[in-house]
Amino acid sequence: MAGGPARQYNNRLIRWVEYRMPIFSAVEATIGRDMPTPKNLNYWWSLGSVLFLALIIQIATGIFLAMHYIPNGAMAFDSVEQIMRNVNYGWLLRYVHANGASLFFAAVYLHILRGMYYGSYKAPRELLWIIGVVIFVVMMATAFMGYVLPWGQMSFWAATVITNLFSAIPLVGNGITTWLWGGFAVDSPTLQRFYSLHYLLPFVIFGISLLHVWALHVHGSSNPVGISTRSKQDTIPYHPYYTSKYMSVIGLSFIVLAFLVFYEPNFLSHPDNFKPADPLQTPANIVPEWYFLPFYAILRSIPDKLGGVVMFGASIAILFLLPWLDTSRVRSARFRPTYRYFFWIFVLDVIILGWVGAQHPEGASLLIGRLATAYYFAHFVIILPFVGWFERPRPLPESISKPVLKSGAAVAEAAE
Ligand code: HEM
Incomplete structure (x- = not known):
């Protein structure tokens, strides 16, 4: 990450700092003028920056919420009401934090799908991908524990359902569950430890994200064509080209977040969470936040608790193996006509799983959920390896610039 050619700065203060600790040139080498970047990156490559921004928003608003929140079963719900009604701009902090989590997940899902479409996980970026899955x-874990904190009905029952899953593990399961709870049921000790971890983990995410970007900078970004940059002609500095290009996406993300916060702040929340937690009354349908729904559907598609937990774990763990399950030597789906087709079916499958996750697990939706779960795994363990072996990819261009320059020349010729 650090390094880059020594730069001369005009500002005396910057020169003073730079001489003692070359932090400015390190930043320039990471996201600045000294970071050669493929010249053909499209808007999907802006999502990493959006994710950093979302993380900073979550940490900043979370720190102020924590000043007023009380992690105790008897007071948590009321302390959140207090934040909403009496703390100056408390409603704004809370709504930005709650909807910011949705923005964060929307961006991370698009970031992951971008990686899957353009084969960003392929050598030499496997470790970069693995670090990404760890972040995910x-x-x-962070979002789940955060959702428990308001101590509404859905918070309480989500915590009960999810922590109970550990009890399915043979022999040690019950012990683990009691240990997680800090007692014999979800109660104040559970809330207190979730609060402590919910405060800690975003900083862990920040640290791992720095490793992510470090790994990224070893071989640089991939690009929509998926071939390596071969000459200086193929690259441009990250700043000012991409910083300015991606400002529009960052602005758009802010607009979406602001729309949710100011016009539909509770659109993504569940009505049951406006009632205080009641251990004696189970809600009719316990559903997680939208971003967990596909995984929740996989969990419930197996009629056995341990089986469901194993499938749930496997549905995430399989992402770690993706670089090795995809056997194609061509990176980008642009040159992979068959894979491209299956990629979109996979996206549809995950959307269907999301819909199923919000339904009662019975009748048609249960059957659809089972089929969609089977397809989810088939995509990774059957379709990806086989398509890679049998597909005939389209010919790759020799370099990133050549087709562009060629067509540029063709346009110029046609104009003459
Ligand atoms: C807090 C979460 C994350 C942050 C802040 C983050 C940040 C970034 C940044 C800044 C980039 C470079 C710009 C770009 O390509 O968009 C990047 C690239 C990448 N990220 Fe992430 N990321 C996160 C999560 C993830 C996850 C969950 C995955 C995968 C499971 C992932 C996989 C990748 C890959 C493969 C690349 C390289 C893309 C390419 O060059 O083609 N990231 N990330």
């Missing part, structure tokens, strides 16, 4: 797992 920690994000899921």
Whole structure:
């Protein structure tokens, strides 16, 4: 990440710092003028920046919420009401934090799908991908524990359902569950430890994200064509070209977040969470936040608790193996006509799983959920390896610039 050619800065203060600690040139080498970047990156490559921004928003709003929140079963729900009604701009902090989590997940799902479409996980970026999946797992844990904190009905019952899953593990399961709870049921000790971890994990995510970007900078970004950059002609500096190009996406993300916060702040929340937690009354349908629904559908598609937990774990763990399950030597789906087709079926399958996750697990939706779960795994373990072996990819261009320059020349010729 660090390094890059020594730069001369005009500002005296910057020169003073740079001489003692070359932090400015390190930043320039990472996201600045000294970071050669493929010249053909499209808007999908902006999502990493959006993710960093979302993480910072979550940490900043979370720190202020934590100043007023009380992690105790008897007071948590009321302390959140207090934030909403009496703390100056408390409603804004809370709505930005709650909807910011949705923005974060929407961006991470698009970021992952971008990686899958353009084969970003292929050598030499396997470790970069693996670090990404680790971030995703920690994000899921953080979001789950955050959802428990308001201590509404859905918070309480989501915590009960999910922590109970550990009890399916043979021999040690019950012990693990009691240990997680800090007692014999979901109660104040559970809330307190979830709060402590929910505060800690975003900083862990931040740390792992730095490793992610470090790994990225070893071989640089891939690109929509998927071939390596061969000459200086193929690259441009990250700043000002991509910083300015991606400002539009960052602006758009802010607009979407602002729309949710100011016009539909509770659109993505569940009505049951406006009632205080009641251990004696189970809600009719316990559903997680939208971003967990596909995985929840997989969990419930197996009529056995342990089986469901194993499938749920496997549905995430399989992402770690993706670089080795995809046997194609061509990276980008642009040159893979068969894979491209299956990629979109996979996206549809995950959307169907999301729909199933929100339904009662019975009748047609249960059957659809089972079929969609089977397809989810088939995509990774059957379709990807076989398509890679049998597909005939389209010919790759020799370099990133050549087709562009060629067509540029063709346009110029046609104009003459
Ligand atoms: C907090 C979460 C994350 C942050 C802040 C983050 C940040 C970034 C940034 C800044 C980039 C470079 C710009 C771009 O290509 O968009 C990047 C690239 C990449 N990320 Fe992430 N990322 C996160 C999560 C993930 C996850 C969950 C995965 C996969 C499971 C992942 C996989 C990748 C891959 C494969 C690339 C290289 C793309 C390419 O060059 O083609 N990232 N990430």
